[in-house]
Amino acid sequence: MPIRKVMKANEAAAWAAKLAKPKVIAAFPITPSTLVPEKISEFVANGELDAEFIKVESEHSAISACVGAAAAGVRTFTATASQGLALMHEILFIAAGMRLPIVMAIGNRALSAPINIWNDWQDTISQRDTGWIQFYAENNQEALDLILIAYKVAEDERVLLPAMVGFDAFILTHTVEPVEIPDQEVVDEFLGEYEPKHAYLDPARPITQGTLAFPAHYMEARYKVWEAMERAKEVIDEAFAEFEKRFGRKYQKIEEYRTDDAEMIFVTMGSLAGTLKEWVDKKREEGYKVGAAKITVYRPFPVEEIKALAKKTKVLAFIEKNITIGLYGAVFTDASATLINEKEKPLMLDFIAGLGGRDVTFEQLDEAFSITRRALEEGKVEKPINWIGLRKEIL
Amino acid sequence: MAVRKPPVTTREYWAPGHAACAGCGCATALRLATKAFSEAMEEKYGDPNAFAIAQATGCMEVVSAVFPYTSWKAPWIHVAFENAAAVASGIEAAWKKLGRKGKILAIAGDGGTADIGMQALSGMLERWHNVVYLMYDNEAYMNTGIQRSSSTPYGAWTTTSPPGKLSIGEDKPKKWVALIAAAHQIPYVATASIANPFDFIKKMKKAAKVDGPAFVQVHCTCPTGWRTPLEKGIEIARLAIETGIWPLFEIENGDFHNIKIQPPGGGAKVHREGGRVVRIEFKKPIEEYLKLQGRFKHLFKSPEAIDQLREQIKAMWKVLGVEAILPKPEE
Numbered sequence: 091m092p093i094r095k096v097m098k099a100n101e102a103a104a105w106a107a108k109l110a111k112p113k114v115i116a117a118f119p120i121t122p123s124t125l126v127p128e129k130i131s132e133f134v135a136n137g138e139l140d141a142e143f144i145k146v147e148s149e150h151s152a153i154s155a156c157v158g159a160a161a162a163g164v165r166t167f168t169a170t171a172s173q174g175l176a177l178m179h180e181i182l183f184i185a186a187g188m189r190l191p192i193v194m195a196i197g198n199r200a201l202s203a204p205i206n207i208w209n210d211w212q213d214t215i216s217q218r219d220t221g222w223i224q225f226y227a228e229n230n231q232e233a234l235d236l237i238l239i240a241y242k243v244a245e246d247e248r249v250l251l252p253a254m255v256g257f258d259a260f261i262l263t264h265t266v267e268p269v270e271i272p273d274q275e276v277v278d279e280f281l282g283e284y285e286p287k288h289a290y291l292d293p294a295r296p297i298t299q300g301t302l303a304f305p306a307h308y309m310e311a312r313y314k315v316w317e318a319m320e321r322a323k324e325v326i327d328e329a330f331a332e333f334e335k336r337f338g339r340k341y342q343k344i345e346e347y348r349t350d351d352a353e354m355i356f357v358t359m360g361s362l363a364g365t366l367k368e369w370v371d372k373k374r375e376e377g378y379k380v381g382a383a384k385i386t387v388y389r390p391f392p393v394e395e396i397k398a399l400a401k402k403t404k405v406l407a408f409i410e411k412n413i414t415i416g417l418y419g420a421v422f423t424d425a426s427a428t429l430i431n432e433k434e435k436p437l438m439l440d441f442i443a444g445l446g447g448r449d450v451t452f453e454q455l456d457e458a459f460s461i462t463r464r465a466l467e468e469g470k471v472e473k474p475i476n477w478i479g480l481r482k483e484i485l
Numbered sequence: 486m487a488v489r490k491p492p493v494t495t496r497e498y499w500a501p502g503h504a505a506c507a508g509c510g511c512a513t514a515l516r517l518a519t520k521a522f523s524e525a526m527e528e529k530y531g532d533p534n535a536f537a538i539a540q541a542t543g544c545m546e547v548v549s550a551v552f553p554y555t556s557w558k559a560p561w562i563h564v565a566f567e568n569a570a571a572v573a574s575g576i577e578a579a580w581k582k583l584g585r586k587g588k589i590l591a592i593a594g595d596g597g598t599a600d601i602g603m604q605a606l607s608g609m610l611e612r613w614h615n616v617v618y619l620m621y622d623n624e625a626y627m628n629t630g631i632q633r634s635s636s637t638p639y640g641a642w643t644t645t646s647p648p649g650k651l652s653i654g655e656d657k658p659k660k661w662v663a664l665i666a667a668a669h670q671i672p673y674v675a676t677a678s679i680a681n682p683f684d685f686i687k688k689m690k691k692a693a694k695v696d697g698p699a700f701v702q703v704h705c706t707c708p709t710g711w712r713t714p715l716e717k718g719i720e721i722a723r724l725a726i727e728t729g730i731w732p733l734f735e736i737e738n739g740d741f742h743n744i745k746i747q748p749p750g751g752g753a754k755v756h757r758e759g760g761r762v763v764r765i766e767f768k769k770p771i772e773e774y775l776k777l778q779g780r781f782k783h784l785f786k787s788p789e790a791i792d793q794l795r796e797q798i799k800a801m802w803k804v805l806g807v808e809a810i811l812p813k814p815e816e
């Protein structure tokens with residue numbers, strides 16, 4: 091029988107790792123994810139998890155050690171955030187290029203400067219081109235579940251790409267919620283033993299990994315990574331379906347909320363989805379036809395799901411805790427590209443909110459709402475990008 | 486007719502067909518190192534192949550693993566420039582869990598070790614991974630076209646330490662990574678040279694057989710970067726030993742009081758006290774070594790710079806507990 095425990099998302103992530111039985115974990119502490127390696131080292135110290143825990147001297151070495159271990163053919167796990175993830179950047183490309191299904195938990199945190207330990211998604215968003223699958227959790231249960239799903243997808247032979255699962259700093263990492271811990275046997279059945287056929291460092295069958303490729307071969311290698319990410323779309327759907335069957339919790343790449351007759355749909359990710367749904371309820375009571383949508387899978391980008399969402403509404407408004415300096419928010423930019431060749435498309439708006447841990451309040455959502463409503467009424471978008479909740483007095 | 490056993494196994498792990506420059510001393514080093522490793526694995530685990538290699542970006546990586554070819558007959562992985570030690574840590578941990586017997590060999594150049602890879606190396610040594618780290622020291626970043634590293638000797642020309650009106654070439658003394666490694670008090674640290682292959686093989690085997698981390702720094706010539714004739718590599722490497730430029734030593738368990746010095750040969754007079762080498766009188770001046778190399782050519786216009794280098798070498802020997810007498814060339 092699954093047990094329910096009240097825990098932080100960091101603990102949920104550690105529990106997920108424990109259930110997935112990685113053989114090697116290499117991690118380095120960083121706020122807000124520090125508790126993940128702490129908890130895992132406790133599991134290892136108590137003999138509850140039979141794994142090598144490498145106490146590396148940096149995140150760069152954490153991910154490098156994971157690459158070494160995964161290339162040797164074992165399941166691996168790590169966790170980090172923000173500056174730590176940025177320090178890993180170089181190796182993230184390499185892990186994906188070498189097709190190593192490493193899974194990593196991220197307590198989504200803002201990047202310096204100024205130094206800030208609180209939540210936004212700039213850290214993982216900045217890694218969107220590395221070839222890692224990206225999941226975003228709305229709550230602590232999702233943090234646990236999505237890590238298990240991440241292994242299932244990453245290790246699928248049609249995919250073989252690393253995957254990261256983000257959960258918002260403090261809002262989730264440090265906040266306790268009841269979480270259902272699945273039975274080990276069911277997880278074992280779901281994941282199976284990891285037996286790679288492409289990556290092993292076995293003296294009995296020597297192979298060379300991580301070669302140099304000249305122009306004659308490099309592009310094809312990159313294409314294969316891209317293609318694998320495309321294939322991941324289907325594999326993710328299958329993994330979600332199997333997860334639901336075994337564990338009873340339903341996941342979708344984009345989860346919709348009261349969208350059916352919506353004139354305006356607000357799209358977001360992570361824990362903000364919870365706030366947004368509640369706010370939608372309030373707006374509905376006020377008589378507005380608004381809906382919400384939560385992106386659970388950001389890479390591969392849910393192209394079909396965004397298209398379906400766009401068909402349902404007159405305005406799509408994105409609320410995102412990241413900014414691509416020099417353009418708009420990343421999610422808005424990706425969604426816009428997705429719809430570029432559609433005959434009919436909704437008006438689209440982007441709201442940058444909650445950077446560096448600023449609370450995204452109903453007042454701010456109302457601010458976004460009034461801009462969105464004006465666009466709907468006027469039938470045009472004046473300014474695609476809007477920063478909401480800015481303190482104008484200190485600018 | 487009796488057939489003599491070859492001095493080292495005929496098994497090859499670094500296969501012919503790699504793309505290193507003609508006369509590359511580093512290629513020789515890797516070939517010998519893997520042979521020695523294999524012998525050690527055979528003696529220790531009964532399986533000559535019980536090892537895997539993690540290698541940093543650099544000359545020896547790009548010349549040996551150009552897709553779809555490979556020069557490696559052992560399990561081999563390259564990940565990046567600075568992380569051979571961290572990757573090796575991960576492999577070693579995985580092997581532990583897989584119950585696989587054997588040892589991991591990490592290989593990197595002086596850049597991937599003395600500079601960008603220093604942190605990962607220190608971490609790996611301190612965590613006591615069962616890994617031998619081999620630094621092939623060609624004294625510059627050769628793969629990117631001969632830039633200085635912190636292991637480049639004083640006075641040497643490189644593309645980023647060019648001699649000029651205001652410059653003598655590289656203006657800092659060489660960083661001695663073997664001493665830094667030994668400060669981690671790991672079981673075994675050694676320096677070696679391709680000019681002394683049996684000593685190198687012996688040390689690689691010793692490194693491979695200890696339980697825990699080991700570090701070997703091997704001096705390798707690079708005709709391309711050192712501006713030397715292709716066929717003179719071994720001669721030049723030997724002169725480095727015979728003139729005192731390159732010390733051969735072993736440090737076990739970080740015991741700096743009992744550094745084992747290998748006699749330099751070449752007519753040097755070695756004085757011992759209680760078995761310990763305390764003084765070496767080198768017969769050949771360092772100029773003998775310098776003059777064969779284009780990278781030091783400009784130094785001969787500034788004898789003070791050569792004297793400066795002589796002083797630095799004496800100071801380095803002093804750290805090893807040896808008084809070095811380095812002669813000046815006869816006028």
Ligand SMILES: Cc1ncc(C[n+]2csc(CCOP(=O)(O)OP(=O)(O)O)c2C)c(N)n1
Pocket residue numbers: 542543544545566567593594595596597598623625626627628629634
């Ligand atoms: C992070 C990073 N910075 C720089 C480089 C470029 N780079 C590749 S190899 C190399 C120099 C390698 O020098 P060394 O380790 O001494 O090996 P060698 O080429 O001499 O064999 C440099 C600078 C890189 N690959 N990665």
Ligand code: SF4
Pocket residue numbers: 504505506507508509510511512544545548623627628706707708709710
């Ligand atoms: S540049 Fe030097 S180190 Fe590199 S392959 Fe050529 S000779 Fe060897």
